[in-house]
Amino acid sequence: MRRAERLHALSEMLRRQGTRGCTAEHLAAEFGVSVRTVKRDLTSLTASGVPIWSRPGPGGGYGMAARASLPPVSLSPAQAVALLAAVSVASDAPYADLAAAGVAKILDVLDPRTRARVDELAHRVWIDRRETPRRAVRSALERAMDEQRVVRIRYVAGDGDVTTRDVEPIMFGSTGGRWYLIGWCRLRSDVRWFLIARIEHAGVTATPCGAHGIDEVGDPPPTARSAQPGGA
Known part of the structure; x- marks a missing residue:
């Protein structure tokens, strides 16, 4: 997760906590960074005008003094639960x-009666979550894709062989319920599909990607579509 995204997510987490607040240690564990980094982020948010309070000592921590406001959202309880279920199933x-x-953020601005109905209906939806790739790995892959920079990965193949590869990310793909990074592998000089769950470590380099594009991946299966609304 890039710093700008982490700052936004951090402020949203503090806003949802209300008067309860969070310790710096809890925030650091949540975002996979050091306590020092969290405190630096909190200082940056405060400097930008976010009303953050701090409470020292046992039971202390950080919180937001005033809840940020959002425009009214009109969702049915079923629509809200559908969003919850979709995000939970796709946690990887x-x-x-x-x-x-x-x-x-959407749930926070639902009216109390709708929110109560959402909680009741969501209680009737169970999801057996799979083990997901580490947050640090996913964040590095997302950043490399966004910035179109080479990402260096440590990859464990199906036979247990471990290699370190420099990959130019082209796209993410999901098939058979599993997510892949599809990119130009500089080690093999070819397009390769890397199962994200088998990537042990990922780091974004300063090297920009070349001219490899989606057309090099090949034709998608008839049942595949993009993530664009109404994508085909």
Whole structure:
């Protein structure tokens, strides 16, 4: 997760906590960074005008003094639960953290009666979540895709062989319920599909990607479509 996105997610988390607040240690664990980084982020948010309070000592922490406002949202309880279920099922998908933060923001501005009905209906939907790739790995892949920079990955193949590869990210793809990074592998000089769950480590380099495009991936299966609304 890039710093700008982390700052936004951090402010949203503090806003949802209300008067309860969060410790710096909890925030650091949530975003996969050090306590020092969290405190630096909180200082930056305060400097930008976000009304953050701090309370020292046992039971202390950080919170937001005033709830940010959003325009009214009109969703039926079933629509809200559908969003919750979709985000929960796709917790291993690219940008899943941002999607979850967006849904939480929507739920926060529902009227009390609708929110109560959402909670009741959501209680009737169970999801057996799979183990998801580490947040740091997903964040690095997302950043590399967004900025179109080479990402260096440590990849464990199906036979257990471990290699370090420099990959030019082309697209993310989902098939068979599993997510892949599809990119130009500089080690093999060819397009390769990397199962994200098998990427042990990922780091964004300063090297920009070349001219490899989606057309090099090949034709998608007839059942595949893009994530664009109404995508085909």
